[in-house]
Amino acid sequence: MGDYVLRCLTGGEVLEDHYTLACPHHPGFVRAEYTAKQLTVRENLPGVFRFSDWLPVRGSVPTRSRPVTFQNRELCRELGQPNLWITFTGYYPERGCYVPTGSFKELEALPTIVRLNEAGGGTLVVASAGNTGRAFAQMSAEFGTPVVLVVPESSADKLWTAGYFDHSSIRLVTVRGDYTDAIKTADKICEAPGFFPEGGGKNIARRDGMGCVMLDGAVTIGKLPEYYFQAVGSGTGGIAAWEAAIRLIGDGRFGSKFPELHLSQNLPFVPMVRAWNAGRDHIIDEDMPDAQASISAVSAHVLTNRTPPYGICGGVYDAMKSCGGQMYTVENKDAASAASLFAEAENGIDIDPAAAVAFASLISAAEEGSIRTNADILLNITGGGYQRVKKDCETAKIGVYETVDTGEVPVL
Numbered sequence: 001m002g003d004y005v006l007r008c009l010t011g012g013e014v015l016e017d018h019y020t021l022a023c024p025h026h027p028g029f030v031r032a033e034y035t036a037k038q039l040t041v042r043e044n045l046p047g048v049f050r051f052s053d054w055l056p057v058r059g060s061v062p063t064r065s066r067p068v069t070f071q072n073r074e075l076c077r078e079l080g081q082p083n084l085w086i087t088f089t090g091y092y093p094e095r096g097c098y099v100p101t102g103s104f105k106e107l108e109a110l111p112t113i114v115r116l117n118e119a120g121g122g123t124l125v126v127a128s129a130g131n132t133g134r135a136f137a138q139m140s141a142e143f144g145t146p147v148v149l150v151v152p153e154s155s156a157d158k159l160w161t162a163g164y165f166d167h168s169s170i171r172l173v174t175v176r177g178d179y180t181d182a183i184k185t186a187d188k189i190c191e192a193p194g195f196f197p198e199g200g201g202k203n204i205a206r207r208d209g210m211g212c213v214m215l216d217g218a219v220t221i222g223k224l225p226e227y228y229f230q231a232v233g234s235g236t237g238g239i240a241a242w243e244a245a246i247r248l249i250g251d252g253r254f255g256s257k258f259p260e261l262h263l264s265q266n267l268p269f270v271p272m273v274r275a276w277n278a279g280r281d282h283i284i285d286e287d288m289p290d291a292q293a294s295i296s297a298v299s300a301h302v303l304t305n306r307t308p309p310y311g312i313c314g315g316v317y318d319a320m321k322s323c324g325g326q327m328y329t330v331e332n333k334d335a336a337s338a339a340s341l342f343a344e345a346e347n348g349i350d351i352d353p354a355a356a357v358a359f360a361s362l363i364s365a366a367e368e369g370s371i372r373t374n375a376d377i378l379l380n381i382t383g384g385g386y387q388r389v390k391k392d393c394e395t396a397k398i399g400v401y402e403t404v405d406t407g408e409v410p411v412l
């Protein structure tokens with residue numbers, strides 16, 4: 001299971017995998033090419049590891065975390081789209097969703113820690129605006145993998161674990177700055193031996209973990225959807241959806257056409273939307289005017305990455321070019337209305353502000369008639385059920401290990 005070769009997308013060469021994140025000779029992404037050309041869903045394996053055929057791991061860890069795909073008749077009617085499918089990754093027991101930290105970042109964290117442990121182990125360094133850090137914190141508390149979490153100071157209260165109270169394997173560093181400043185601090189920490197970057201979009205475990213949303217959607221629908229909706233900050237979820245679609249097309253049982261990617265960002269911070277709509281394969285400073293003020297004005301802070309893998313070989317631009325589709329800007333108030341609509345239709349479940357951005361973009365696409373009625377649509381609800389998890393499980397806040405200024409390296 002999970003047998004693969006690692007290929008450099010720029011040069012085409014096969015690379016040895018020692019938790020390899022990049023080709024030593026070329027820029028751009030590396031990608032896993034799995035031996036299994038057809039997907040067998042391993043019902044006997046826990047959570048997301050049911051998709052182990054297409055995950056870069058040999059083993060698994062016990063978990064119930066996985067994406068779950070379902071339909072809601074009320075929302076289908078409301079949007080005039082009878083074939084709307086929702087893939088939900090969060091905490092929502094009535095729908096069989098038991099992701100304790102509430103977001104699809106756990107789909108990335110699970111295969112990443114297994115991949116690192118299988119490559120010999122070490123301390124994982126994770127930069128996050130909140131959700132990714134919480135996902136890795138939970139894995140660290142559950143499985144003992146040491147992690148250093150680096151987050152903007154304003155995100156510290158988003159760092160907690162559910163049902164686990166021993167945080168001795170977790171060091172939380174807060175940075176007086178934004179998400180991008182946290183990324184820079186994390187990069188510096190990784191210069192020391194024994195500290196490994198989680199790798200963001202470069203890590204095949206993270207991408208292929210997120211790709212399980214598309215796998216779950218396609219397996220549940222019985223074919224690839226025509227449209228895939230997601231809110232993006234790094235865009236890794238969009239890239240992952242594209243790569244999963246490549247494998248599903250190769251499988252031969254799910255259709256031969258790529259789903260169009262419909263990716264959204266939260267106004268006023270929308271660098272990828274601006275670059276894409278201008279036809280550019282790279283982001284320029286003008287795509288993020290008043291970056292700091294814009295970042296603090298969005299409701300979905302996890303979408304505020306200033307250095308997403310947009311123009312890199314195998315990145316967001318290539319994914320959009322290959323699949324076609326659209327990019328959307330969404331205002332806070334429209335995201336809030338979308339979240340209310342979802343809660344009304346789904347037992348009061350609170351969705352992540354980022355998931356609300358994606359849902360709002362779908363509502364506007366349906367209203368404007370820019371998507372075909374009756375088409376299979378996959379809406380990636382990337383997080384939700386936070387209130388519910390806090391009701392059902394005891395949660396424990398993670399204490400701050402050290403707070404540093406932008407550019408400063410903590411003593412670890």
Ligand SMILES: Cc1ncc(COP(=O)(O)O)c(C=O)c1O
Nearest residue numbers: 131233234235236237354382383
């Ligand atoms: C809930 C949620 N949705 C969407 C995103 C955007 O994901 P990406 O751009 O990495 O695909 C994030 C990123 O942290 C997130 O936490």
